[in-house]
Amino acid sequence: MVYIQSIVKGIRDFLAETGQLAFFAGRFFKEVLKPPYEFRELLRQCYQMGNRSLMLVLVTGFIIGLVLTLQSRPTLIEFGAESWMPNMVGISIVREIGPVITALICAGRIASGIGAELGSMRVTEQIDAMEVSGTNPFKYLVVTRVLATTLMLPLLVIFGDIIALYGSALIEFLKGGMSFQLYFNKVFDALSFGDFIPATTKSFFFGFVIGLVGCYKGYYCKKGTAGVGKAANTAVVMASLLVFFVDFMAVFISDIFYEL
Amino acid sequence: MAKSTSQFVKLGVFVVLGSLLILVMAYMIGNDQNIFRPTFQITAVFNNVNGLQKGNNVRYSGINVGTVKDIVMEQDTSIRVYMQIQEDMLAHIKDNAVAIVGSDGLVGSMLINILPRPGQGLPVQDGDEIATISRIITQDMLSTLNVTNENAALLTADLLEVTRAMRNGSGVLSRLLYDSTMARDLHQSFHNLQVSTAKSERAIDRLNQMIEQWRLEQSALTLVMDDPEFRDQIRRVAANLDSSGQEIRQLTGRLNDLAGGLEAGEGTLGMLLKDTAMAAEIQHGLKYLDSGLVKFDQNMEALKHNWLTRGYFKKLEKEQRKAAKKQ
Structure with a gap:
């Protein structure tokens, strides 16, 4: 009985959390259109989330490209399909690996950062002070951050894609003697807008989800300083899960519009 | 700041x-995908596009020149494929070119190959339709392969039967493989063959020697033939031989005619030789003649004793005695 009660409670909490998050998202859309617009804070957040995450994304992307190629090579050689490496890696990275890996990195870095930052502001009552002083904390803190992640993530994804393809091309050049020109010719020969547009579009949603969850967890942080750590932690977990969920939805929807 | x-x-x-x-x-x-460059459109009608999709490449003599823009089912057996081709290829693709659905390697995506054909053709225009060639589809290949497989299975079954029969010891091949006596015989035969070969080699050597000797003699004969007197003699002998030969030939011809006549029963001799009825008559006549002569002897003897003719016979005897005395 207790077990069932705990399950029911878990479901109820999950639904409540989902509802609160949806309400939070609704408030974001309401606030994002209303002036005044916090451009300066938006640019600052874009810098924090875009430029500051770039190196991490580049290093990760490069390693992903190297590893993917090194791991795939023996199998492709076994099937006599070594020349298909650029096609395979190009499509895998642009369609799926690039956006998802970049989003997960950003979920780890950005969502936790936002969660911790807003959480500590909530705990130290800075947000309350902003409300008292007549500044709309939601617009200043949440809208700017969510917009920044939404706008920056596609750019980070494209940087990650390019550097991952470069890493893969480097391995093909060193191990298989394939020129960079031939490699990228084959990659772009294999790619179509059906690969590129859905991947870029879903990157916006990944960014939105990461920013939204980070802000949500930080904005509603409670229980003192311990809550700050919990907010940062749950923000990462929830953002990562939602990235996969959004990815599934994106693939499902793009399958309708583009022949995969 | x-x-x-x-x-x-x-x-x-x-x-x-x-x-x-x-x-x-x-x-x-x-x-x-030729989105940012000027293009023109041509079409081709296929019976089967083998999984061709929009966006697949179009190649002209192996060069990517465009993409498949649309695939429309016109009738139950004809599919029209719209191809978007780069405008700079307009001068190169002629209206007698043919399109064929192919694939990029064994496992690659489908594409359309446009192949030029010999002969003069005009450059294609926007909206033109070009001819197509049906591709051998995988199903046909598999059908052929299936027949081959069935034949292979039959062959294998036959082979199995043969090997079993050989194992059981029936047939010449089995004896060759498993019969030790036959193996010994074969071994002996091979040995004999080797001996015969060696003898043959020796015989050939001897023959070669003989031929060599004959060549030497022939060369000696050549030396003799160089003597004009000897050559004239040889020529005369040859002429005599020739005339003798002609006479012999004539004689042989006559003898042949005679023999032919005799064989055919012509003439008395022929009849005597070949006619059995005549032979019987002659034999019969001789018998009568024989008995007639006996009776004639008896008659003559009777005449000798007759008183009318006795004097004649006595006179004849005296003359004979006188003649004998004179001698």
Whole structure:
């Protein structure tokens, strides 16, 4: 009985959390259109989330490209399909690996950062002070951050894609003697807008989800300083899960519009 | 303030670079699909497009020149494929070119190959339709392969039967493989063959020697033939031989005629030789003659004793005695 009660409670909490998050998202859309617009804070957040995450994304992307190629090579050689490496890696990275890996990195870095930052502001009552002083904390803190992640993530994804393809091309050049020109010719020969547009579009949603969850967890942080750590932690977990969920939805929807 | 300005500049660089990368990537993909360059459209009607899709490549003599824009089912057996071709290829593709559905390697995606054909043709125009060639589809290949497999199975079954029979010891091949006596016989035969071969080699050597000797003699004969007197003698002998031969030939001809006549029973001799009835008559006549002669002897004897003719016979005897005395 207790077990069932705990399950029911878990479901109820999950639904409540989902509802609160949806309400939070609704408030974001309401606030994002209303002036005044916090451009300066938006640019600052874009810098924090875009430029500051770039190196991490580049290093990760490069390693992903190297590893993917090194791991795939023996199998492709076994099937006599070594020349298909650029096609395979190009499509895998642009369609799926690039956006998802970049989003997960950003979920780890950005969502936790936002969660911790807003959480500590909530705990130290800075947000309350902003409300008292007549500044709309939601617009200043949440809208700017969510917009920044939404706008920056596609750019980070494209940087990650390019550097991952470069890493893969480097391995093909060193191990298989394939020129960079031939490699990228084959990659772009294999790619179509059906690969590129859905991947870029879903990157916006990944960014939105990461920013939204980070802000949500930080904005509603409670229980003192311990809550700050919990907010940062749950923000990462929830953002990562939602990235996969959004990815599934994106693939499902793009399958309708583009022949995969 | 200075710090935030620097941050904005860095952000600007980041955004511009990222946007440029997106644009370049979009351009590269679009360029590959002939979105950003002038194109024209041609069509081709196929019976089967073998899984061809929109966006698949179109190649002219192996060069990517365009993409498949649309695939429309016109009738139950004809599918019209619209191809978007780069405009700079307009002068090269002639209206007698043919389109064939192919694939990029064994496991590659489908594509359309446009192949030029010999002969003069006019450059294709926008909206033109070009001829097509049906491709051997995988199903046909598999059907052929299936027949081959069935034949292979039959052959294998036959082979199995043969090997079993050989194992059981029936047939010549089995005896060759498993019969030790036959193996010994064969071994002996091979040995004999080797001996015979050696003898043959010796015989051939001797023959060669003989031929060599004959060649030497022939050369000696050549030396003799160089003597004009001897040559004239030989010529005369040969002429005599020739005339004798002709006479012999004539004589032989006559003898042949005679023999032919005799064989055919012509003439008395022929009849005597061949006619059995005549032989019987002659034999019969001789018998009568024989008995007639006996009776004639008896008559003559009777005449000798007759008183009318006795004197004649006595006179004859006296003359004979006188003649004998004179001698």
